[in-house]
Amino acid sequence: MAGTARRVVMFPFPFRSHIAPMLQLAELLRARGLAVTVIHADFNAPDASRHPDLTFVPLHESLPDAVTAAAAAGDLVEQMLALNAACEAPFRDALIRCVARRDGQVACAVVDGQWYAAITAAAEVGVPALALRTDSAATLHCMLSYSRLCSDGYLPIKEETRDEVVPTVEPLRGRDMIRVDGSDAARVREFIARVDDAMRTAAAGVVVNTFVAIEEPELNKIMRHHLPGRPAFAVGPMHRLLAVPEEHGLHEPDGGCVAWLHARPPRSVLYVSLGSVARVDRQVFDEMALGLAGSGVPFLWVIRPGFVADGAPPLPEPMAAVVANGGGKLVTWAPQRDVLAHPAIGGFWTHCGWNSTLESICEGVPMLVQPCFGDQMVNARYVTHQWGIGMELGEVFDSERVAKAVRKLMVGEEGAVMRNKARGLMEKARQSVEDGGASTVAIDRLVRYMLSSKCST
Template identity: 60%
Template sequence: MAGLEQHGDGGHRRRVVLFSLPFHGHLNPMLKLAALLHARGLGVTVLHTCFNAPDPARHPELAFVPIHETLPDEATSPDSDILRKLLALNAACEAAFRAALASLLRGGRRDVACAVVDGQCYAAMGAAGELGVPALALRTDSAAAFRNMLAGPQLRDAGYVPIKEEQLDEPVPGLEPLRVRDLIRVDGRDTDEHCSFVASVAGAVRASVSGIVINTFEAIEAAELAKIQRELSLPAFAVGPLHLLLGQPPPVEQSLHEPDRGCLAWLDARPPRSVLYVSLGSLARVDRGAFEEMAWGLAGSGVPFLWVVRPGSVAGGAAGAGAGAAADEAPPLPDGFEEEVRDRGKIVKWAPQREVLAHAAIGAFWTHCGWNSTLESICEGVPMLVQPCFADQMVTARYVTHEWGVGLEVGEEVVERGMVAKAVREAMAGGGGARMRERAHRLQMQASAAATSSAMDGLVRFILSL
């Protein structure tokens, strides 16, 4: 296995082994961390699945080793929900990860300082520990979301899970400002299955992990980070925002979709802060009804917009495109919509998001509140409209709107065109939007300051001490 390494150095530096979930929002933070560790003198080997494998040519300084997993349909199908994917990936990757890591250890056990494992890969955390390799968990969500996951078993014991309609607006003691409706969940999934996954993650962290690495920064989550360290008696390293630490210009990112760079020229022709950017990320899906309400809400707002309509982003989205619709086709838009917005709307399958958010024409970001998207918006000082779809996005949306005050809800639980139009106009041109923009600018300054901190150096010192 060690002979399969590509583009790696052959020296005898202490080496870190990294393993990520094979999704855009997990791979990119892991690869950024890998590059930063390498820049600080560590050897880096990236173990990865063959499914959605990273491109070694984009990261010539790193070594890449495939684990040669065999994945069931639940892990790869666009029709399976995130919980089903996570459970299937953990089950299918455990043995393959263990074998790949064991092979590396046989090739030079003293060189491997630790394994940095995706924080949702409880099976890999346990396997690293069983092989005698210290494991660090990389959380690609927020510190607040991680605290919610750690509290999962206690929340069930206290009667907050399964979530009950009559409790939705109750505050959750110890997890303020979260209400019951903001707790991590995947709608439509069996409660026992969800609780089992959360308990597995929390249990693996408590039993197998030597430290936590979180892509966040102290200025926005100092209290949450302190609570994590107290609850786990483990160091928690806030090393974000990772994309700022890497500097400019932005490095080439791993992407599962080819970005349409023509949208940047379209933005160039627009006035400053006049365009709403809309994207629900690389995994989130909405039903056809919500998609149509989004579309007509945008039309009714009168605001110029750039909308990412990703293939697979609408459940049953290809239905109107014919039975032979290709998997890479975007879902069909409502009849008459394109004519209605022709002069002020641009629709793409994927966008170079960091460059879009940094563009002067962008006035606000309608987001699913994935943590990478949220951090990128904060780092550019862009206020948000929030439409969380599942899991940690619920937690992040609450912090964006009520803790940091840089976002508005598109609609709580239900997306309706009239509410959408009203929220868009308020964010772009209303008094609430102006106040959010001021607060977003302050957070932007704090994020920039965090990118020059010594948090990453502290992590490297800890790794070398293991």
């Protein structure tokens, strides 16, 4: 089988939140009889030992100082632009070598949607390239609408229109549009324009880690208005289609999290984690800590290395006292899926990264949203206003507002309504990955497309 199977070449973007969904898709394709080669950057390389049935090919790219300098400065967009420039030629060469191999004809490439240069390079080599979007369909629709919104004068957003809904991307307001603090706004627009151009001119289709029950209108807009004639496959939540352990990347999870939760009553604990990239300053950290301590709600708080911009600060005394008395637990990393699935968890204070949002939906856990950058702004708006399964903390908050919001989510009537809605979406997510469910059918349809004459070298 391995000698004759058609081969798919995959290229994940080298950020943890992008690598995990790409490898999930790789395993789903392998389980359906396709051979899979994963080309990857040495920068933030995936752990090949966890995927013995996949073939891994490192790029051995030479990264310019701009990549490390941008990372050190917190300039995410400059880093992504530099990565695209540095990895385009090595990817092209690696793909050509894959095509020349004799252990299975290359059917297509699946390239992370942020690799705009690689999507174009694959098409130039003659390999059909499907773009994998590890964010939501709403985010992709927003990105592909940017050029039109700029030409129509809606972007850049003006201060007086920040709270107005933006036409064609409803329910997003001006304040919900994609932005990246720490990056130049013009460079953000340039990056989005390059992604847009690659999607429209070079991508053979798009694969999205979402499910139809929550994003059918957005998927339809992508196919009708942005990528007519090309397929879109909604194949999520992919982590629910696979019975594999969670991958934790650079951080080792605290093994005591789940045991600590065992001693807590059902739906009593607030889980707090702002992801693997977001950073806050000391003042925000102190307000978070004092608000949690003053809420009276038990909490499990992930404070990873680098989370506070100025280094690990001492805990405010009220927070230290609550933790010492067993009312809260602080960890440097947590096994998030296990935590969210635990019956003691009643809410999730989240940055609204798409992986975290999907994982919370899959466990029926309502959210307290604090988006930091990028697609998180879009996701937060959908969580709070489209799906009604969360509430906003606001862009500026103090400890009293934090404590009030935490209590409202965890023990208030409004939180109970959101919890019921979240459980409804959990059931829809479960149905989507059952045999015959929409996402399971989409994966099978994706494989057929990869093997068809419509997607062939």
